[in-house]
Amino acid sequence: MKIVTICGAGIGSSGVLKVNAERALRALDLEATVVAADVSTVRTVAADAQIILTSQEFVEAIGKTNADVIVIVNLFDTSELAQKLEDALG
């Protein structure tokens, strides 16, 4: 499974999302590759992704995609991440 985290710069918030998504996946005992990227590269990076994790601001720019787009409100809250990942995968 591939998960892509998206923000404006491709560092910073998408990096925080990647690190915390990996923590949440370990807690759920799930395996996935998590890639951080900036929104301008989403078409190529997320072409084969099952899930895109991002902030509300990028949903429109991400546009049509086969992946589930999940909006995270508090990027440091691993329980929010785990819950939303479990809902999407379960």
Added chain:
Amino acid sequence: MSLPPLPESAIEIGAVAKDWRAAVALSGEALARSGSARPGYADEMIRMIEDHGPYVVIAPGLALAHARPGPQVITNGLSIVTLKEPVRFGHAHNDPVRVVLGLAISEAGAHLAAVAAVANIFNDSSAIDQLAAATTAAEIQRIMGVSPE
């Protein structure tokens, strides 16, 4: 995992900012004071928010101000500005902001270890409250797990 440097010169406590632009500008000035970024980095951080919206408010009360690696970054660094009066960035859930964490990263490939170290600190949900309440730079450094110079 190593946290980017957070020297005392990159910390400002109880700052007065009239709006989010002023708050981000202070965060950029703190990075320039510590020698991590050039003065123009603040404008790049502001432009990120103008272009993409208030997504940098990544948790309740906390903005992660940053731009891309580039000529305005001298070396990896953090800054912390706590605000006397919270300011609104326009985020639907996480406003108002009390703590602005400035981040300068010199190489895109190397950012994840730095960001992971930041995430370690803030996965403790009390860290933002503790930072907002801190009254000395040494206290901020202690919360961030940095030993004072």
